[in-house]
Amino acid sequence: MKFGVLQFPGSNCDQDAYHVLGQVLGQPVRYIWHKEHTLGDVECVVVPGGFSYGDYLRTGAIARFSPAMKAVAAHARAGGLVIGICNGFQILCEAHLLPGALIRNRGLQFICDWVRLRVETADSPFTNRCRPGQILRIPIAHGEGCYFAEPAVIRQLERTDRILLRYVDNPNGSVADIAGICNETRNVFGLMPHPERASETILGGDDGRRIWESILHASAHA
């Protein structure tokens, strides 16, 4: 599986994702600079965490208009895989590739901590190596991770089985304990927790690997 990791001014989890995909999982991976207009032969795009464009205006608001994001939107429309982590999730929401928005944490604090996540469905290219109900231990690091969408949107997400991950103990006030959702066609996934920071036991846990392994499994069985 060929991975591409986007880089915006202010991205800071790009190298972690690059390391995990290349060194830990042994997959071909390259960086995609935000000014690039095409993704080349990339099959799965990673929109990494960080503070793209200094979080100016709103998190992800400026990044979504970059040339690379236009290419990502076209890739997503063509059925290509996209995973947005933390700031990447915020960018995908701003780009309308996922519904809703991420706002300031309920307690106003930036939270950097390990959290427990419940896998709600294995029916996605991002969770197919998990069991529904399985608990994953993965860290979060965000000030604006409170997921918000209108009640009708939440009902639609629930009805169509698009909530992939929920917090066991909601840390930030997210509606319906939402930690990660996918789009209608299930090829675009956004989540606030950082699987790339939990992919090696030496770093405290490797539950994040289930997400990457799911993507590889999906590609092998496509």
Next chain:
Amino acid sequence: MKAKIIVMPKRAVLDPQGKTVKHALESMSFTGIKDVRVGKFIEVELTGRNKAALKKKMDAACHKLLSNPVIEDYEITIR
């Protein structure tokens, strides 16, 4: 001409910043405060004199970039 744009969190959206400011005001003994909400003020300098056209342009800018309609409302004044 100038566009003065106020962007506010929607009523249905949590505004923890507003709540915290309200609590601070109350702890400073400011009484009679029912609610506080914190938003943004954006000033845009514009060329051109046609107010209606400028308003239309700023409306599109607010919708696409300056606000997020999922969580925010906005008000534009052209002067």
